[in-house]
Amino acid sequence: xxxxxxxxxxxxxxxxxxxxxxxxxxxxxxxxxxxxxxxxxxxxxxxxxxxxxxxxxxxxxxxxxxxxxxxxxxxxxxxxxxxxxxxxxxxxxxxxxxxxxxxxxxxxxxxxxxxxxxxxxxxxxxxxxxxxxxxxxxxxxxxxxxxxxxxxxx
Numbered sequence: 001x002x003x004x005x006x007x008x009x010x011x012x013x014x015x016x017x018x019x020x021x022x023x024x025x026x027x028x029x030x031x032x033x034x035x036x037x038x039x040x041x042x043x044x045x046x047x048x049x050x051x052x053x054x055x056x057x058x059x060x061x062x063x064x065x066x067x068x069x070x071x072x073x074x075x076x077x078x079x080x081x082x083x084x085x086x087x088x089x090x091x092x093x094x095x096x097x098x099x100x101x102x103x104x105x106x107x108x109x110x111x112x113x114x115x116x117x118x119x120x121x122x123x124x125x126x127x128x129x130x131x132x133x134x135x136x137x138x139x140x141x142x143x144x145x146x147x148x149x150x151x152x153x154x
Contacts, residue, residue: 002032004068015051069116
């Protein structure tokens with residue numbers, strides 16, 4: 001699911017300002033960092049960037065929903081310096097040397113919903129995780145695992 005974000009040329013980023021007025025923009029530089037975080041490069045964001053500063057809730061959808069029929073929702077952190085920012089600048093400049101990113105937007109995915117047409121449209125996607133534990137460690141983990149629910153993004 002997350003790898004479809006990086007394979008896409010465009011994702012659409014939805015935000016809202018503090019008055020909940022919505023805004024949607026195409027973003028050309030977006031990639032997952034892991035199963036919970038997506039890095040978006042703020043190159044041409046103006047209204048969107050201000051919205052994210054006022055209201056950190058956001059959602060993204062891959063442009064080609066036939067390949068990735070999911071909406072990723074969560075909260076963002078804006079980085080204008082540090083590792084995430086440096087990585088975003090390096091990535092943007094490798095794509096187009098003239099780009100001058102103003103920030104790295106880190107979306108921490110909290111929920112994923114189906115946007116597949118049909119009866120499951122809008123349905124929240126739940127995940128389970130498979131754990132691989134060496135037999136010698138199984139006894140010490142056994143009681144904890146039985147009482148814990150894991151939700152991970154595939």
